[in-house]
Amino acid sequence: MSASDPSLLLLGAALVSATPILYAALGELLIERAGVLNLGIEGTMLVGAVAAFMVAHGTGSGLAGMGCAVLAAAAFGGLFAALVVGLRLNQVVTGLAMTILGSGLSAFLGQSYVGLTLGEAGAASAAASGVYVAAALACAVIAALFLRHTRPGLLLRTLGENPAALDALGLPVVPLRGLYVVLGSGLIGLGGAFISVVLTPSWIENMTAGRGWIALALVIFARWRPLWIVAGAILFGLIDAYRFRAQVGGASWIDPHFLNMLPYVATLVVLGLQSRRPAQGAGTPTLLGVAYDRERR
Amino acid sequence: MNAGFPIPLQVNGATAPLCRLQGVTKSFGKLVANDDVSFSVMPGEVVALLGENGAGKSTAMNVLCGLYLPDAGTVEVDERPMALGSPAASVARGIGMVHQQFKLVPSLTAYENVSLAVDRGRVWQRRRPSDEVRRLMAEVGFDLDMGKPVWRMSLAERQQLEILRVLAQGARILILDEPTSVLSPLESERLFMLVRRIVARGRSVILISHKLSEIRQVASRLVVMRGGRVVFEGSAAGRSSEEIAGLIVGTRSVSLAARPASAPGPERLVVENLRVTGHSGRDSVHDVSFKVRGGELVAVVGVAGNGQAELLDAIGGQKPPSAGRIVASGSRKGRGFAFIPAQHLGVALAPGLSIEDNALLGVHRRKPFSVWLRRREVRRHCGRVQDTFGVVADPDSAIRRLSGGNLQRIVLGRELVGDPDLIVASYPTRGLDIAAAAQIRNALIARAAAGAAVLMASEELEECLAIATRILVMSGGRIVLDRATAQTSLNEIGRFMTAAEAS
Numbered sequence: 001m002s003a004s005d006p007s008l009l010l011l012g013a014a015l016v017s018a019t020p021i022l023y024a025a026l027g028e029l030l031i032e033r034a035g036v037l038n039l040g041i042e043g044t045m046l047v048g049a050v051a052a053f054m055v056a057h058g059t060g061s062g063l064a065g066m067g068c069a070v071l072a073a074a075a076f077g078g079l080f081a082a083l084v085v086g087l088r089l090n091q092v093v094t095g096l097a098m099t100i101l102g103s104g105l106s107a108f109l110g111q112s113y114v115g116l117t118l119g120e121a122g123a124a125s126a127a128a129s130g131v132y133v134a135a136a137l138a139c140a141v142i143a144a145l146f147l148r149h150t151r152p153g154l155l156l157r158t159l160g161e162n163p164a165a166l167d168a169l170g171l172p173v174v175p176l177r178g179l180y181v182v183l184g185s186g187l188i189g190l191g192g193a194f195i196s197v198v199l200t201p202s203w204i205e206n207m208t209a210g211r212g213w214i215a216l217a218l219v220i221f222a223r224w225r226p227l228w229i230v231a232g233a234i235l236f237g238l239i240d241a242y243r244f245r246a247q248v249g250g251a252s253w254i255d256p257h258f259l260n261m262l263p264y265v266a267t268l269v270v271l272g273l274q275s276r277r278p279a280q281g282a283g284t285p286t287l288l289g290v291a292y293d294r295e296r297r
Numbered sequence: 298m299n300a301g302f303p304i305p306l307q308v309n310g311a312t313a314p315l316c317r318l319q320g321v322t323k324s325f326g327k328l329v330a331n332d333d334v335s336f337s338v339m340p341g342e343v344v345a346l347l348g349e350n351g352a353g354k355s356t357a358m359n360v361l362c363g364l365y366l367p368d369a370g371t372v373e374v375d376e377r378p379m380a381l382g383s384p385a386a387s388v389a390r391g392i393g394m395v396h397q398q399f400k401l402v403p404s405l406t407a408y409e410n411v412s413l414a415v416d417r418g419r420v421w422q423r424r425r426p427s428d429e430v431r432r433l434m435a436e437v438g439f440d441l442d443m444g445k446p447v448w449r450m451s452l453a454e455r456q457q458l459e460i461l462r463v464l465a466q467g468a469r470i471l472i473l474d475e476p477t478s479v480l481s482p483l484e485s486e487r488l489f490m491l492v493r494r495i496v497a498r499g500r501s502v503i504l505i506s507h508k509l510s511e512i513r514q515v516a517s518r519l520v521v522m523r524g525g526r527v528v529f530e531g532s533a534a535g536r537s538s539e540e541i542a543g544l545i546v547g548t549r550s551v552s553l554a555a556r557p558a559s560a561p562g563p564e565r566l567v568v569e570n571l572r573v574t575g576h577s578g579r580d581s582v583h584d585v586s587f588k589v590r591g592g593e594l595v596a597v598v599g600v601a602g603n604g605q606a607e608l609l610d611a612i613g614g615q616k617p618p619s620a621g622r623i624v625a626s627g628s629r630k631g632r633g634f635a636f637i638p639a640q641h642l643g644v645a646l647a648p649g650l651s652i653e654d655n656a657l658l659g660v661h662r663r664k665p666f667s668v669w670l671r672r673r674e675v676r677r678h679c680g681r682v683q684d685t686f687g688v689v690a691d692p693d694s695a696i697r698r699l700s701g702g703n704l705q706r707i708v709l710g711r712e713l714v715g716d717p718d719l720i721v722a723s724y725p726t727r728g729l730d731i732a733a734a735a736q737i738r739n740a741l742i743a744r745a746a747a748g749a750a751v752l753m754a755s756e757e758l759e760e761c762l763a764i765a766t767r768i769l770v771m772s773g774g775r776i777v778l779d780r781a782t783a784q785t786s787l788n789e790i791g792r793f794m795t796a797a798e799a800s
Binding site: 007058148149150151152153154155157161162164165166167170171174286294 | 362363364365383384385386388389394396400401402403404405409410412413414416420421423433466572
């Protein structure tokens, strides 16, 4: 690879900036396929980001930071699961509250870390960034195979389509949903950790800067299919990389603020196109956002 | 799947029950849905579980298949107690239920749905049915395309798939909840042949149904529930429909008014070349023309999904027609025209509002209500609506708490206020028990006799033959038969209902 080729550089930069969104969107995909609408992505990413930075700064190991971010975000997701799957609270309201909670919690925990950098750990992680990028792509492929070709994947698809069917067969709906919320949250946390440890090895309040919302839009854009999420994330990453270069280089024929808006425009266009299609047979979980209550009459 | 339990060789004359409910009690809040329910099922028999809406049949069956945890009582299978409130335990002990609302996943293929039940412990998902499933299909005589997604299957196919799935799980007690409500007479006939094949192997079937003729046809024993209790348990042999109906409703008498004498009045509804396009872009109603005159009670029948519901929805203004003309005497707002949609909660009624507010919906513009809802007038109006069919309930309570029968009584009571000239009712007796259905039918007959034009859709052919003056049969979105009831027969109607399938 010739490092000086500008288009290759742009693609590389796009892949790197696509990675946090890719992790977050894959995590959200697992959660939504299980029938739970998680609007707390942004908060979960921030929890992951701050946990990763604190541990990486303390131990000097970027990998340890990433690992702890997954655990912290999974625990955060466990709280969400307990509220919406266990207690059947409203998923939209609870998810928004989780975003605000995650933002506040991460700002509180990270206040003494503002302005610090990771030094060695950050440099080592930056070198290893290729591994994290490749791992994200691998996750997408695994998720696609899992959904399509395995029995647990079939159960996951059913979980969002018709949980009552699983329940009648004697399969545990509530624990399974909880499991996927926790797993998915862990992946989302990894996305956040990638930002604070690899992308910009530092901690700034609300440093995810709306990437959680982009991930949420991306899941819909991809119609709940993992490989389409890869395509979408790279597209968003390209826009991001181009925007960054335009801002730095100064010479751009498109206003960067306009480019900022593009991902959302793309999502609205895709949603608009989807409305014409029959809902059946698509990946859309029919009972997304509906808590399962067996004795409801 | 089928291994692991002995199939009794001796079917008749077996003495040990396959399954026994003992003292099952289950309440939802203040409502006692099951009160000390006990009965047993012998191997190789078809038990008909009978009762009106809200008699507790579904609750008892949900206890049996583990979906509800009873407050008290036990269930024994093979004379050993079964863990309650656990669908997994019920499945493991051989209880399988085909719910009225099928528990299939529409976006998955037929086989994937069966696979959910049988391929436990596998990691990689199979694409083709296992030999075991194929053997079972041959045994019960199913010919299903297992690669087809469920949403593209007909209701009869879905039902077969559901039965196949339950049997593949190793069910020895098969519970069928109103299985024929989605089937044509021919399909019902096939289902009963299947039921006989299933019980011939020592399995048992519990059949929930409101249709007395089919109960007499297949059931060997009757269990009748009323008000959450079992009031009768005994052999079905030699019982007439009247006798069974008497057991179900108890001491109350159910009489049916005679069909209105046809003295055709003026045309009240004219439908010309009507076409309705469905979701998928296919026409669900094809070029349909007919007229309904005052004094007529016209019934639209057909296998579910052949355009009857869409036709009535179009006439009622729920679905815009893509071509054609509908001329109705009176307008919905002006109340010359009453429309009773098939779904009461959500379409005809707002579930969260009080009975009083629901009784007012649609008539709120008329005097004496005007812009300010005068509450005293509203209360008086609600009283009239409730009294029309004798609904006893607090007008301030949320309407969703009422039973299905009472919901329909409120809708009809509201729509029939002011004696409309034209009544269009989509499945007005669907899911209602004998007494409630008879009351609704009598009201429609009375309105037709008084000179109104009545058009109704129904899935109960015997009901239509008893009360309608004319019958329209729909198949594939077209009217394939339009005949006075006196000049047709159940056989002929059944033949026309399935005409499109045969050709």
